[in-house]
Amino acid sequence: MDAESQERFREFVESRSSALLRTAVLLCGGDRHAAEDQLQNALVKVADRWRGIDDPEAYARQVLYRQQISRWRLKWPRREVAVAEPPERASDGEQGAAELRVLMRGALARLTPRQRTVLVLRYFEDLPEADVARVLGCSVGTVRSTTHRSLARLRRLAPELAALAPAAARPAAPSRDISPVEVRP
Template sequence: MDAVHDQGAESFREFVAGRSSALLKTAVLLSGGDRHAGEDLLQNALIKVAGKWNRVEDPEAYVRQVLYRQQIGRWRLKWPKREVSYGEVPDSAAGEGSASAADLRVVVREALGRLTGRQRAVLVLRYFEDLPEADVARLLGCSVGTVRSTTHRSLAKLRALVPELGPGAAGPSPSRDYAPVEVRP
């Protein structure tokens, strides 16, 4: 039995060493850009997973699910919510209308921190984790319609907070004018 335990402990250590960086990025995003809160979130998730390690079939998926569920629990416990308020709308990150990639990441991270926990989780799961709406709904315990409406409202709020993300920010938007195509038999 000790050999099985030692083998499981070693595979857990290897998993943590190999995947903790990627998992930390997700945890920080779920925590609204707060690195310390993200580290705490990840550490607590790994502690929970360590006790069940030998029964886990897909370790990364399981750890991510524990992360999401823990963060949901944090939102429900936090009342009243701590929000950062600003006296004035921040200036553009680059000052010339377009931000460098690094500046834009900082501005987006700050803007994510100003969203509600649910809004932030939906955006992280949909766009950072690239999960389909049905999977996001299952993870968050809500309907697909709720995921869609929350995504829409969250993106609108994020675009209001970070105008660089609005239409045309990444170049011209694709044209909706399509030339007719002749189809021959």
């Protein structure tokens, strides 16, 4: 790689690695160490093909997704035990967002890797079903059914998330107003 390409690659890594790491953390079920490893492997692959890549971020994301697919297909997944990090100190205004992040990360970690990957692609990456199907190499129907089952399992495993949802997102309680209504001709 020549000096100009190295500089462009360095700029790419500095500007996009935090967004790519967030995606990798979600794909890995909140395991930051595994996410950092996956991102590092993806960036190595991007660097190897730097000159021939039109959209390096899309290529890096594709590598992350494919690595996640490979991880869930392993017969005996290799899991590293991560040491807990000290909690971040948050101001009162950030406390709700931090609590939601912790709850969501824990809830996603309880899903299977396939379920987690489909939800991250659909809702975090905001990809349409057809694109998720193309990335994962399956049919749109499989994406739909996996999404449906994943959300149902997420609701069952983490009912505490419903309490944090904005009021507009929660279903309205049925009205109990049974007072007579006057109808005029």
